[in-house]
Amino acid sequence: MVVTFAPAGVTTEVKSVEMHHETLAEGVPGDNVGFNVKNVSVKEIRRGNVCGDTKNDPPKGAASFNAQVIILNHPGQISNGYSPVLDCHTAHIACRFDELLEKIDRRTGKKMEDNPKFVKSGDAAIVKMVPTKPMCVEAFTEYPPLDR
Numbered sequence: 001m002v003v004t005f006a007p008a009g010v011t012t013e014v015k016s017v018e019m020h021h022e023t024l025a026e027g028v029p030g031d032n033v034g035f036n037v038k039n040v041s042v043k044e045i046r047r048g049n050v051c052g053d054t055k056n057d058p059p060k061g062a063a064s065f066n067a068q069v070i071i072l073n074h075p076g077q078i079s080n081g082y083s084p085v086l087d088c089h090t091a092h093i094a095c096r097f098d099e100l101l102e103k104i105d106r107r108t109g110k111k112m113e114d115n116p117k118f119v120k121s122g123d124a125a126i127v128k129m130v131p132t133k134p135m136c137v138e139a140f141t142e143y144p145p146l147d148r
Contacts, residue, residue: 001013001014001053002014002053002054002055003037003051003052003053003054004051004052004053004054004058004059005044005045005049005050005051005059006049006050006052006058006059006060006061006136007049007060007061007062007134007135007136008044008045008046008049008134009061010040010044010045011054012037012038012039012040013037013038014035014036014037014038015035015036015037015038016035016036017033017034017035018033018034018035018036019031019032019033019034047090047091047092048088048089048090048091048092048093048135048136049136050089050136059136059138060136061134061135061136062131062135062136062137063130063131064098064128064129064130064131065128065129065137066101066126066127066128066129067126067127067129068104068109068124068125068126069119069124069125069126069127070106070123070124071119071120071121071122071123071124071125072121073121074120074121075121076120077118077119077120078097078118078119078120079097079100079117079118079119080097080098080099080100081096081097082096082097083095083096083097083132084097086129086131088135088137089146091135091136093131093132093133093135094131094132094133095129095130095131095132095135096129096130096131096132097127097128097129098127098128098129098130099115099127099128100115100116100117100118100119100125100127101114101115101125101126101127101128102114102115102116102125102126103116103119103123103124103125104124104125104126105124106122106123106124109124
C-alpha cells in the first residue's frame with residue numbers, strides 16, 4: 001500500500017504491519033499496530049502528521065478551518081487575533097482566531113448571534129481558525145472518530 005503523510009507531503013510504501021513485534025497481513029479496528037515504511041528519514045515525519053491511503057482520500061494540510069469552541073475559563077474577553085495553542089491529536093500548534101463567525105448556545109448548538117465582537121468564559125462559538133504552522137484536520141461530518 002502507498003501512503004501519504006500530511007502536512008509533510010511525504011509519500012511512501014508500507015513495507016510491513018506489526019503488532020507486538022509480530023508481522024501481520026493487516027490491522028483491523030481495535031488493533032494497536034505499527035508499520036514500517038520505505039526510504040523515509042525519521043526527520044521527515046513529525047509529531048502530529050497524519051498518515052492515509054494515497055489513492056483513497058489522502059490527508060491534506062489545512063490553511064484554515066472552522067471550529068466549535070467553548071471558552072471554559074479565561075480572564076477577560078477573546079476577540080479576533082487571539083492565538084491559543086491547540087492540542088489536536090498529537091500536534092500542539094498555535095491557531096489564530098481569524099474570525100468569530102457566530103456565538104452559539106453551548107447546550108443546544110443553536111445560533112445566538114452572528115459575527116460577535118468577542119466571547120468570554122462560558123460562551124460557545126463557531127470560529128474560523130488559521131494555524132501558524134501546517135496542520136492536518138478533517139471535518140467531523142466526514143471522520144467522526146477523529147472529532148477531538
